[in-house]
Amino acid sequence: MNEPTGFDLEAAAGTLRTWLAEADRVLITAGAGLSAAAGHDYGDEDRFRELFPALHRAGLRSRYLVGVPLPPALRWGFWAVHIDDIRFSTTPNPLYQRLRALVEGTDHWVMTSNVDGFFARNGFAPDRVFTPQGDYGRYQCATPCTPSTWDSRPLVAQLLAAHDPATGAVTDPDALPRCPNCAGEVEINVRVGPQFVDAPYLPAGRRLRHWLGTAPADTRLLVLEFGAGFNTPGVIRRPGEQLVRHFPRGHLVRVNPDHPDTPADLADRALPVPVGAARLLGILATPHPAPDPTVTVRAVPE
Ligand SMILES: [Zn+2]
Numbered sequence: 001m002n003e004p005t006g007f008d009l010e011a012a013a014g015t016l017r018t019w020l021a022e023a024d025r026v027l028i029t030a031g032a033g034l035s036a037a038a039g040h041d042y043g044d045e046d047r048f049r050e051l052f053p054a055l056h057r058a059g060l061r062s063r064y065l066v067g068v069p070l071p072p073a074l075r076w077g078f079w080a081v082h083i084d085d086i087r088f089s090t091t092p093n094p095l096y097q098r099l100r101a102l103v104e105g106t107d108h109w110v111m112t113s114n115v116d117g118f119f120a121r122n123g124f125a126p127d128r129v130f131t132p133q134g135d136y137g138r139y140q141c142a143t144p145c146t147p148s149t150w151d152s153r154p155l156v157a158q159l160l161a162a163h164d165p166a167t168g169a170v171t172d173p174d175a176l177p178r179c180p181n182c183a184g185e186v187e188i189n190v191r192v193g194p195q196f197v198d199a200p201y202l203p204a205g206r207r208l209r210h211w212l213g214t215a216p217a218d219t220r221l222l223v224l225e226f227g228a229g230f231n232t233p234g235v236i237r238r239p240g241e242q243l244v245r246h247f248p249r250g251h252l253v254r255v256n257p258d259h260p261d262t263p264a265d266l267a268d269r270a271l272p273v274p275v276g277a278a279r280l281l282g283i284l285a286t287p288h289p290a291p292d293p294t295v296t297v298r299a300v301p302e
Helices: 009-022 032-037 045-051 053-057 072-086 094-103 153-161 199-213 237-246 264-269 277-285
Strands: 025-030 108-112 134-141 149-151 186-190 221-226 251-255 270-273
Touching: 009 221, 009 251, 009 270, 009 277, 025 032, 025 094, 025 237, 032 221, 032 277, 045 053, 045 072, 053 072, 072 153, 094 277, 108 199, 134 199, 149 153, 221 237, 237 251, 237 264, 251 264, 264 270
Parallel strands: 025 108, 025 221, 221 251, 251 270
Antiparallel strands: 134 149, 134 186
């Protein structure tokens, strides 16, 4: 894969290595682009057709179904298959594993708009991952009548047991979920509107604010941003930039093949990396400096 003209990936990787080695603290921030790079692209039509043949026949083409009116049996059939695929697979993801290895031994936190749980499932400390947009692993009352949320794993299992792949529908109406509190409609606990129940995520948000708020002004904070575009820039992109402004010795690395631009006022404290996360992490995973096999190291000087 070629890099954009004029961009030196090796040099960028070198800068990142230096900033990482110098950093007192590392904040990884991530948007949908990171999970897409890890092989979970909601816009991947082939995968969509494979998992949701009936919806594909009906003319739908991607997993971005918010706002698409579907009858409950089809809607919950979609959610069950989608969440089972994205959220509950136990297979380690090589890209996330590589990212974790990169920050191993550093004082780090994760803030992500992703709701797929990949960080915690790949060895990042769950109590240091802030997911302000929610988690597919929970569901809530659609009203909501209560700030309680519930584990979606048994719900997904119940839906899948009644799911007909040929039609994409949940065939048993009794398998469709109801609010355990008011028996009304439920929805997955992700931020799609003002009804979102954010209670499960507030404690991590408070801990992250404390971690940042108690950092000395001269802290060398490295914000390592992956795949955060402009769908919800106020969640990941802007806060990361603001943090680097707040810490004069801080750095921002923005890994994004589509929107790599960094703010002019951050000047050389910001590094745009216009390639995908997989490409960059692949380069970083190779030992550096690479030992030269033609050079024999002598233990005793002549
Ligand atoms: Zn309710």
